[in-house]
Amino acid sequence: MLTRIYVDNFRCLVNFELKLDRLNLLLGENGSGKTTVFEVLRRLQGFIGGDLKVAEAFPSEDLTRWQQLAVQRFELELKVEEDVYVYSLSVGHEGQSLAAVVKKEELRINQHPLFEVSKGGGTVYDDNFSPMGKILLGSIGLSNFAAAQGRSSFMLLTRFHKQIARVAVVRPFPTMMGSESAGEDSRLAFDATNFASWYRYLSQEHQGNIVDLTQQLRQVISCFDSFNLLRAGEKTRVLKVLMRNAKDAKPLPYNFSELSDGQRQLILLYTLLYGVKGEGYCLFLDEPDNYVALREIQPWLTSLQDACGNEISQAVLISHHPEITDYLAASKGRWFERPDNGPVRVKDMPPPTDGLTASETIARGWVE
Numbered sequence: 001m002l003t004r005i006y007v008d009n010f011r012c013l014v015n016f017e018l019k020l021d022r023l024n025l026l027l028g029e030n031g032s033g034k035t036t037v038f039e040v041l042r043r044l045q046g047f048i049g050g051d052l053k054v055a056e057a058f059p060s061e062d063l064t065r066w067q068q069l070a071v072q073r074f075e076l077e078l079k080v081e082e083d084v085y086v087y088s089l090s091v092g093h094e095g096q097s098l099a100a101v102v103k104k105e106e107l108r109i110n111q112h113p114l115f116e117v118s119k120g121g122g123t124v125y126d127d128n129f130s131p132m133g134k135i136l137l138g139s140i141g142l143s144n145f146a147a148a149q150g151r152s153s154f155m156l157l158t159r160f161h162k163q164i165a166r167v168a169v170v171r172p173f174p175t176m177m178g179s180e181s182a183g184e185d186s187r188l189a190f191d192a193t194n195f196a197s198w199y200r201y202l203s204q205e206h207q208g209n210i211v212d213l214t215q216q217l218r219q220v221i222s223c224f225d226s227f228n229l230l231r232a233g234e235k236t237r238v239l240k241v242l243m244r245n246a247k248d249a250k251p252l253p254y255n256f257s258e259l260s261d262g263q264r265q266l267i268l269l270y271t272l273l274y275g276v277k278g279e280g281y282c283l284f285l286d287e288p289d290n291y292v293a294l295r296e297i298q299p300w301l302t303s304l305q306d307a308c309g310n311e312i313s314q315a316v317l318i319s320h321h322p323e324i325t326d327y328l329a330a331s332k333g334r335w336f337e338r339p340d341n342g343p344v345r346v347k348d349m350p351p352p353t354d355g356l357t358a359s360e361t362i363a364r365g366w367v368e
Contacts, residue, residue: 001078002020004018005075005077006018007074009063009069010062010064013037013064013344014067022308023308024317025316025333026316026334026336027325027334029336031338034318036344041169044076045165045169048161049165050142055141060098070098074088075088075089078164085107085108087160088104088105088108101141103119104118104119124154124157127153132153166276166280166313167282168188169286170190171190172268172288174265177196177268178256179240180237180238180239181196181236183235184201184204186198192268196239199239199275202276206275206276206279213270213275216303217270220296220300221266225242227239241254242254261291262296264291266296269288270300273303277311277312283315287319289323325357329359330358334346334347335348335350
C-alpha cells in the first residue's frame, strides 16, 4: 500500500506530505487540494508506467504560481509485504519555454538502490543491489524505469512496477459510462468511462471474482440478475445487464447505458471491491458517493472497510457526504487546510465538538 506521498511545487502543494493508512478519508473545503493529490498520483503512475512523457505529466503550467522555483519534486513510499519502496522524481523546467526535463529519478527498497538516474546518466542494480550497468537518460522525455524491469535479475524492480499499476485513481462519471467495448482494458480510466471494456477484461482474467460480484449485486440492486457481453461485430461487444421482472420468468436485457446514473455508479463501486479482489489493488476514489442514494452508501462502506487489508490492499476516499464523514472521519480522517489561498497543510481530523457528529461539526465551520 502507499504509505506516504510528498509533493513540492505542484499547484497548491508546496513541501506537502501526506501519510496514509489502510483506509483514509480526505476531508476539507473545496479548493483545499484533495483532488490535486489524486491528480499528482495519477500522473506519476502514468509517467512510471510509460504512458505519459514528463512534459505531458508535469507541464510548466502546474508550477506553483506564487513561487519562482523551476524544479518540482515528488516522492512515493510504497509498502509491499515487509519491504518499503521509495520512488523519487525531480522535474526541471528549463529555457524560455520552461520545457520539462527529468533531473533525477530514483527507486530504493529498504534504503538500498535499485535505480538511479540523473541528467548525466544513471545506474540500475540487480536484486542483490549490485550495479548491473549504466543507463543513458533518454531525450524523449519518458521514464527510464521501464528499461530495467521485467528481467529475471530485476524482480524487485518488476514487483514495484506491478504494484504501481494496481493503484486505481478514479473519479467516476457514470453519465458517460457506455455499453460498447471495442476490446479489453486492463486498467480502469480516471473517469471510469471505459467500464464496459474493463469489465470485459475482468470477465476473462478474473472469472471467479465476477461470480462473487454477481452474487453481491443481486443483494444490493433490486431485480439485478447478471451481466452478458453480446457480440456486436468482429471485436465489438455490448455490455448487457439482465434484470428480473415479476411478470416474466426470464430476465430482461438492458444495455448498461440504459441504467440510471446511480445504478451504474453502484455497479462500479462494487466491481472495484469484488472484481479485483485478491489482486492487491489500492483504491483512490474521488467522491464515490455521487449519484448513490443514502441508504445504498452504508452497505458499501461496510464492505469497503471489511475488504481493506484483505480483498484489497488500501482505500483512500475524498468525500463531503455526511454518511461517509460520520462513518470514517473520527478514526480515518485527514483534514486539508489552505489558508489565504496559500499552500496546503494536512492534519488528523479533530474530534467532533460538543457532542455533534463529525459532519455537523464541519458544516458549522468549527474545524480548526
